[in-house]
Amino acid sequence: MDFQRFPVGPGNRLLDLGCGAGRHVFEAYRRGADVVAFDADHGELCQVSGTTAAMAAAGEAPRGARTRPVRGDATAMPFRDGAFDRVIAAEVLEHVPADHRALAEIARVLRPGGLLAVTVPAWLPERICWRLSEDYHNTPGGHVRIYTRPELEAKLRAAGFEVGGHHHAHGLHSPYWWLKCAVGVHRDTHPLARAYHRLLVWDIVSHPPVTRLAERALNPLIGKSVVVYSRKPPGARPPGAVTAPPVQAHARG
Secondary structure, three states: OOOOOOOOOOOOEEEEEOOOOOHHHHHHHHOOOEEEEEEOOHHHHHHHHHHHHHHHHOOOOOOOOEEEEEEOEOOEOOOOOOOEEEEEEEOOHHHOOOHHHHHHHHHHHEEEEEEEEEEEEOHHHHHHHHHHOOOOOOOOOOOOOOOOHHHHHHHHHHOOOEEEEEEEEOOOHHHHHHHHHHHOOOOOOOHHHHHHHHHHHHHHHHOOHHHHHHHHHHHHHHOOEEEEEEEOOOOOOOOOOOOOOOOOOOOOO
């Protein structure tokens, strides 16, 4: 996520849809936003809450920043219309059979003029994973489709969004997943998979220049994710709003 393209700060109410382990929750919280961590997995939400509580105790978030976990379904969210200024949906839509319903819900809960950032697995790295392993996608809760960027952008427009820029990300992660697919997706103890995982954790925690340079070079070629930025038009009407017919003047006889 590029937070220069997707500015987040104090005064913003942000929904991290399908927050998972909470990577974007933590960054938005550090930046001072009021964050709702939304996921279907109760265990993930408990871990995210524990981490944000530790961050608060350590003074890692500014005064006024808040986080709240909410468990639910992306296609029927328990929030009022226009509740959020920002929505992040990172690596979520590829899991949702009715992705059009999830996008409609995002459009509903995002205020007019609000910003949306969506990430999905990029077509080429994802296609390689599917070819290498049936278990990678053919499991309950797994990936149900492979997006092309034009397809994703078309679905965003159909949901009423104005589509902006895009970029690829996580170039170092594609070889890791190809390796996992080759040795067995669920074999986390495989020596090669464990070694590569340690490299990724080191990169996330330490941000060493050598891996940052490598990822910037790899992102356009084999970035694991494509990130698309969009906006809900400022004049968008609430769902179900009815436009009143124009009042016609009647000539007096």
